[in-house]
Amino acid sequence: MHSTPITAELVRGALEFEQTDHGIVPHRLPEWARAQSSDPQLATVERQPSGVRLALRTRATTIELDSFRTVIAFAGAPRRPDGVFDLVVDGRLAAQAQASGGHLVTIDMATGRAETTPGAVCTTRFADLPEGDKNIEIWLPFQETTALARLRSDAPVAPTPNNGRRVWLHHGSSISQGSNAASPTSTWPVRAAAAGGVELINLGFGGSALLDPFISRVIRDAPADLISVKIGINIVNTDLMRRRAFGPAVHGFLDTIRDGHPTTPLMVMSPIWCPIHEETPGPGDFDHAAMADGRLRFRATGNPSDVAKGKLTLGVIREELAKVVAQRSATDPQISYLDGRELYGPDDYAELPLPDELHPDDASHARIAERFAKVGWL
Incomplete structure (x- = not known):
């Protein structure tokens, strides 16, 4: 077997790498950006490699990957x-393997205390691959930190040559990161990228699409042929x-992106249908009664009457985003707006309800991707 150290040349979809005792950890934000936030939520999710994959050219019929994962769990949930x-051969899903081992970090939401249960290295083996030269992608789990240690194969591997495809950079929330999708290639951005024939950089961060200025600067500085932001x-x-603050914050976020990408097609996307927040402001919270029954659900805790005082709902967000894009489009012909309800709306909720009242299930990810691809923007 050939043993290949994993280096940045073999990995796509990450912006930076960190060398650790267990291997290299792909980061979806560079170190300078991470240093500008003390939020543990963002620190966790940007290390979770949604959209990150090994991209190899090889004749190998057997490949083994040693990795070490860190899994986050919440006490009582x-x-x-x-x-x-997910193993993809020449663009088609060929095999899947469950992750195992690694550290389990259990967080007590009441106290913030974290307890770590140590685990072992995970060896993932894919055998009986097709003969001959082929492009191999190994897509990493999208909600676990994964340190990549070593690759073994029965033939040499090399980085997949640049195929000249356009790069689509997408920023969004946990829905864009992939929450409730069945596997890394099932998330709606990955499905949409495959349908559109583009290379994906996924900056979907669970709980963390908050118009942070450092995120817009990361997007500004990243090479991209297409940019979308789901806000x-x-x-x-x-x-x-x-x-009062939301509209100007969106303008500022877009201004920064335009500083680096003045003419790149830029799509502003509003939220998909989510009944708990359509007319009720946040904050959101866990549904503790459901958790007592072993079910994970979310609820809105705000008061609808506070909308008149300036609190935000999804309805207000869509109205404001449409205004911002309409204003900017007078001088920016490459900006566009997509109402998220065109991807998943009230009728879709009736047919495929959000299982936790916040995140779409795998079938809904597929539907969102199909509809996004049909928009014809990619």
């Missing part, structure tokens, strides 16, 4: 299913700002 590695759900469920 149901654990998410273990992550999955709103985290602004509401964190109760982060009021209507």
Whole structure:
């Protein structure tokens, strides 16, 4: 077997790498940006490699990957299913393998205390691959930190050559990161990228699409042929700002992106349909009664009457985003607006309800991706 150290040349979808005792950890934000936030939520999710994959050219028929994961769980809440590695051969899903081992970090939401249960290295083996030269992608679990240690194969591997495809950079919330999708290639951005024939950089951060200035600077500085930003759900469920601040903050976020990408197609997307926050402001919270029954659900805790005082709902967010894009489009012909309800609306909720009242399930991810691809923007 050939043993190959994993280096940045073999990995796509990450912006930076950190060398650790267990291997290299892909980061979706550079160190300078991480240093500008003390939020442990963002620190966790940007290390979770949604959209990150090994991209190899090889004749190998057997490949083994040694990795070490870190899984986050919350005391009293149901654990998410273990992550999955997806193996794609020449653009088609060929095999899947369950992640295992690694550290389990259990967080007590009442006290903030974290307890770590140590685990072992995970060896993922894919065998009986097609003969001959082929492009191999190994997509990493999207809600677990994964340190990449070593690759073994029965033939040499090399980085996949640049195929000249356009790069689509997308920023959004946990829905864009992939929450409740079945596997890393099932998230709606990955499905949409495959349908559109583009290379994806996914800056979807669970709970953390908050118009942070350092995020817009990261997007500004990243090479991209297409840029989309999905704004709103985290602004509401964190109760982060009021209507007076929201519009100018969106303008500032877009201004910074335009500093580096003055003519790049830029899509502003509003939230998909989410009944708990359509007319009720945040903050959002866990439904503790449901958790007592072993179910993970979310609820809105705000008062609808506070909308008149400037609190934000998804309805208000959509109205403000449409105004911002309409204003900017007078001098920026490459900016566009997409109402998230075109991807998942009230009728979709009736057919495929959000299982936790916040995140779409795998079937809904597929539907969102299909509709996004049909927009014809990619």
